[in-house]
Amino acid sequence: MSEWLGVCVLLSLLLSLLTAAGYVLFSAVRSDITVVTGSPPIKRITFAYKFREARRDARGQLFDESRSIGPKLSRIRVFYAEPTKVPGPQCRCAIGCILSEGENKADEELTRRFETSGFNVFSFPEVTHVVTTSLPHRAFFSVLLRVWRVYSQLELYIKGARDAFSQGT
Numbered sequence: 001m002s003e004w005l006g007v008c009v010l011l012s013l014l015l016s017l018l019t020a021a022g023y024v025l026f027s028a029v030r031s032d033i034t035v036v037t038g039s040p041p042i043k044r045i046t047f048a049y050k051f052r053e054a055r056r057d058a059r060g061q062l063f064d065e066s067r068s069i070g071p072k073l074s075r076i077r078v079f080y081a082e083p084t085k086v087p088g089p090q091c092r093c094a095i096g097c098i099l100s101e102g103e104n105k106a107d108e109e110l111t112r113r114f115e116t117s118g119f120n121v122f123s124f125p126e127v128t129h130v131v132t133t134s135l136p137h138r139a140f141f142s143v144l145l146r147v148w149r150v151y152s153q154l155e156l157y158i159k160g161a162r163d164a165f166s167q168g169t
Contacts, residue, residue: 032132033150037159042098044126046106047076048114049096062095069113073097094122131158 048070050062063075068107080092099106112122133150 018092033153035131035153037131038131040127040130041132043102044124045076045098046097046100046123047095047098047122047123048119049076049078050119051092051094053090053092065117066095066097066119069117069119070097070099070110073099073110087145113160133162 002115048066050065052062061076066075074097076096076098078094080094086092097114099111099114099121106121115121131154133154
C-alpha cells in the first residue's frame with residue numbers, strides 16, 4: 001500500500017513539474033524580444049493619470065481604480081525613474097487610462113468622472129521616432145517575463161544606439 005502511495009506522490013510531483021515547465025514555456029520564456037526604432041504604435045494620446053511614488057505592489061491600486069472608472073479603456077504607466085535602478089518606494093510613475101488617440105476626442109463625461117476621482121488629464125504630443133519592444137502576452141507569467149527580459153534588452157539597444165551615435169556612425 002505504501003509503495004502505491006509513494007508512486008502516486010512521485011507521479012503527482014512529476015506531473016506538477018511538467019505542467020509548470022509547460023506553463024513557463026507557453027508564457028513566452030523562449031520567444032524572441034523584438035526591439036525596433038521607428039514610427040510609434042500610437043499617435044498623440046490624451047490620458048487620465050495619477051502620480052505615484054511607491055513600491056510596485058502599491059501601484060497596482062491605481063490600475064484597479066482606473067479600471068473601475070473606465071473598464072474598457074487601455075491602461076498606461078509612464079515611469080519618471082528607471083524601475084530597475086531606483087528603489088521601489090522611490091520609483092515615480094504616472095498611472096491611468098488612455099482617453100483618446102490621434103484626432104479622436106475624449107468622451108467628456110468619462111473625462112469628468114476621472115477628474116472628480118482625482119485624476120489629472122494630459123495630452124502627449126505626437127512623436128515621430130520611438131524605440132519599441134514586443135514580446136507575446138500569453139499568460140499572467142508573461143508580464144513577469146516582460147519585466148525580467150524586456151527592460152534589459154531595451155537598455156542594451158538604447159546604449160548601443162547611443163554609443164553608435166556618439167561615435168558618429
